[in-house]
Amino acid sequence: MTDEPTIAQKAPCPVDVEAGKTYYWCACGKSAKQPFCDGSHKGSAFAPVQFVPEQTGKVWFCGCKHSHKGALCDGTHKTL
Numbered sequence: 001m002t003d004e005p006t007i008a009q010k011a012p013c014p015v016d017v018e019a020g021k022t023y024y025w026c027a028c029g030k031s032a033k034q035p036f037c038d039g040s041h042k043g044s045a046f047a048p049v050q051f052v053p054e055q056t057g058k059v060w061f062c063g064c065k066h067s068h069k070g071a072l073c074d075g076t077h078k079t080l
């Protein structure tokens with residue numbers, strides 16, 4: 001898969017998540033409901049990434065779509 005994701009924003013999206021709930025992070029960057037998938041990836045090489053938090057609390061989802069840690073920000077946005 002060589003397609004580049006769209007950079008939704010060059011910053012993470014803080015979200016209060018619930019333990020055990022399934023979240024679908026947008027990997028393509030085209031969703032209007034960032035950081036989550038709204039189905040806009042259809043027809044592209046991308047698919048949403050499931051994220052199930054172990055703990056309730058705030059997490060920082062990747063908004064730039066270039067993180068090497070999947071759904072969560074790893075600081076890569078600073079290099080874009």
Ligand code: FES
Nearest residue numbers: 026027037040041
């Ligand atoms: Fe981006 Fe679904 S809209 S992965």
Ligand code: FES
Nearest residue numbers: 062063064073077
């Ligand atoms: Fe993508 Fe930080 S927002 S790595």
